[in-house]
Amino acid sequence: MTSERIQIVEKILDANDQVAALNRDQLDHYGIFGINIMASPGAGKTSLILQTIKALKDSFRIAVIEGDTAPVTIDSQKIAEQGVPAVQINTGGDCHLDAVMLSRGLGKLVLEDLDLLIVENVGNLICPAAFNLGTHCNVLIASIPEGDDKPYKYPNIYRNLQAVIINKIDLLPYVNFNMEYFEQGIKILNPKVNIFKVSCQTGKGISSWIEWLSVKRNSTD
């Protein structure tokens, strides 16, 4: 019985990767650069997306797919107010997005009108790491008040990333946070990852992230 259950799990994961590959083909066909933004609840995913839209909406045609565990439109509304198409995926209590959910989200967008797709995953440092969506780039937002031990405690999510954004650096004077220890934890798991230190509140550091993302986006043309 155990081996049967393991086989089922393998099949599901395999199916996810197959749909992820189809998603990637679709994005590439339309010349869309797709990024998957992950973080724990409240680390600043929506704030970073709003900053990114503000900085890049004149350069690229952007859309956002929002993963939410409950049917609330708090984040999607903030995105839509920026004049950018936003599709909300309610996971119905599930703790992550998967490739099939993203595929359905893509079906609600006019892909020929897009250059950059931003996916906001469900707020969770564990499960989203296990589901490839087919996007080109995985980005994790870490937040200063979460503490400097997170790469050591949640290693899986740090392994398959192209960028880590350390948000809320404006709170550094008020919390115990050893940046060296934190960065060391990241580099053990993922030596080549790009690290950006920002405050979505004040805007500090955002320009380096924007420059990196623009170069990445343009290298797909």
Next chain:
Amino acid sequence: MTSERIQIVEKILDANDQVAALNRDQLDHYGIFGINIMASPGAGKTSLILQTIKALKDSFRIAVIEGDTAPVTIDSQKIAEQGVPAVQINTGGDCHLDAVMLSRGLGKLVLEDLDLLIVENVGNLICPAAFNLGTHCNVLIASIPEGDDKPYKYPNIYRNLQAVIINKIDLLPYVNFNMEYFEQGIKILNPKVNIFKVSCQTGKGISSWIEWLSVKRNSTD
């Protein structure tokens, strides 16, 4: 095929509840009051547990069961330094504790020597809500820098709680956080829940939580 899969899920949940009932029987048999502490990563679970041990270790014989998604002993070591028995459960990447894991943890403690068991669940606002452990009391730690919209976005975890601890109130001057909106969100989901506003960093507000927990513990005698 869909209905078959649903049946399997129901069976697993049912098995969890059965083991949770056994855990509860075992705790009651030894007169141990068990609390299950949940929160997103970095909200302050270990800090609250350390404050609780400091305040109550002369009144009650305490043990801690630590759920971690990776085999790191950062939190367990901090607990053990307080002279309190600590058992670490490595979930092997899983995003929550379940009743079987807790049962195994209980097996490593000398139950007749305990009055209070504190369970630190895996850092996650979604999955732990679905798994009854058999403890007497569910406590959620919310953190000011996570933002005031969390009850609206992660409603399931707020529904089955006896206490919400709003931690890091020392950061209120530095972030946008509408306490009224936050508390309103909690009360819609769980009108009778007890709310404590604390700073584990400064110790502010901890005494009300300690008093409430002591009364709860003593009412089980």
